[in-house]
Amino acid sequence: MNILIIEDESRAAKRLEHQIRRVLQEFSVTPFFYEPLDSVSSSITFFETTPNVDLIFLDIHLADGISFEILEKVHVEVPVIFTTAFDEYAIKSFKVHSIDYLLKPIDEKHLETAIRKFFSLTSVFGSRSSEELYLPTKIENGMAERLSDLLTTLSTSGNIGYKSRFLVQTAQGMMSIPTIDIAYFYSEHKVSWLFSVEGKKYAVDYTLEQLQTFLEPRDFFRVNRQCIVHIQSVKRINTGFNGKLIVTLLPSTSEEIIVGREKASSFKEWLDR
Numbered sequence: 001m002n003i004l005i006i007e008d009e010s011r012a013a014k015r016l017e018h019q020i021r022r023v024l025q026e027f028s029v030t031p032f033f034y035e036p037l038d039s040v041s042s043s044i045t046f047f048e049t050t051p052n053v054d055l056i057f058l059d060i061h062l063a064d065g066i067s068f069e070i071l072e073k074v075h076v077e078v079p080v081i082f083t084t085a086f087d088e089y090a091i092k093s094f095k096v097h098s099i100d101y102l103l104k105p106i107d108e109k110h111l112e113t114a115i116r117k118f119f120s121l122t123s124v125f126g127s128r129s130s131e132e133l134y135l136p137t138k139i140e141n142g143m144a145e146r147l148s149d150l151l152t153t154l155s156t157s158g159n160i161g162y163k164s165r166f167l168v169q170t171a172q173g174m175m176s177i178p179t180i181d182i183a184y185f186y187s188e189h190k191v192s193w194l195f196s197v198e199g200k201k202y203a204v205d206y207t208l209e210q211l212q213t214f215l216e217p218r219d220f221f222r223v224n225r226q227c228i229v230h231i232q233s234v235k236r237i238n239t240g241f242n243g244k245l246i247v248t249l250l251p252s253t254s255e256e257i258i259v260g261r262e263k264a265s266s267f268k269e270w271l272d273r
Contacts, residue, residue: 001031002054004046006070007083008038008063011209016057016083016106023112027119039063039262040070047074055118060084063262066269079121081114085217105213163214166194168202177202179219183233184249185211187226197233199251221270223247223259234271 003020007013013036024031034051037043039062047070058080060067070076085104099121100114165176183197187208194202206214212222222228229249236248243261245268259267 001029002034002052003031003057004034004051004053004055004078005036005057006038006043006062006067007036007057007059008061009059009209009212010036010038012059012104012212013038019106019108019111020057020115023108023115026112027115040065040067043067043070044074047076053078055115056080057083061266065265079118081118085212162216166204168194168204170202179215179230182230183251184227184229184253186253195251197251221267223257223263223267226255227253227257229257231271237268237271 001024005013005016007016017033017036021031034046034053037046041064043062056076056078058067058070060082061084067082071080080098082098082101083104083106084101099117102110102114163179165178166182167174167176177194177196181197183195183199185204185208186193186195192204192206192208192211194204196202204211208222208226208228211228212220215228219231220228221231229247233249233251234247235250238246238248240246240258243264245259245264247257247259249257
């Protein structure tokens with residue numbers, strides 16, 4: 001079974017691969033994983049060679065754009081399982097080559113259900129062609145129920161699995177800071193710092209990669225390797241050299257905050273909604 005993961009965070013891609021391997025052990029299947037891809041452009045180039053892929057795990061926000069652009073530019077006849085922190089794309093994903101939609105952080109039970117659905121569909125239809133798999137008959141095999149459950153969950157719980165507060169240490173003792181009072185997180189010398197809207201600074205016991213899984217993506221965006229910003233903290237954006245963006249935050253930062261060209265498009269889209 002040949003699997004392709006398209007994900008712009010390398011640690012997230014590795015974590016997902018480990019989860020998939022564990023789940024596939026239950027099916028006595030040994031998978032082969034292509035090297036993960038992190039961008040729209042690299043994915044388009046990959047599919048133009050018509051590789052033998054059985055299943056794609058596809059993140060939505062990639063380094064240089066939105067993954068739906070891939071499906072618009074190349075004809076992909078492979079089942080897709082979307083893996084993303086952005087719940088607003090749920091409906092759109094089921095209009096393209098998708099058999100399931102998993103919200104980050106990914107629950108392994110939900111992953112197993114999605115993979116089981118893949119095996120069920122390929123067994124029933126005897127083909128891995130996406131055009132044959134995405135027939136109305138499939139809806140009767142659980143997609144409608146899964147989508148209904150997903151949308152019900154989204155409507156009743158705005159922050160699925162996301163932290164609403166962070167416990168930090170101060171000179172006076174421990175205190176809990178609501179996420180609405182957080183301006184940004186900044187990593188320096190392997191230490192992650194929480195900066196409050198009041199300009200106060202607290203160390204937190206998480207890496208930025210871990211923080212990404214805890215934070216509501218509607219409110220927080222990882223602009224580069226060192227910084228995750230709250231949408232309300234973005235004061236101004238200036239265009240820099242070679243398509244980069246220079247972001248001014250409140251409270252102000254000691255270092256210039258740069259958004260690389262590969263993330264500039266998705267960052268502006270995140271702000272303009």
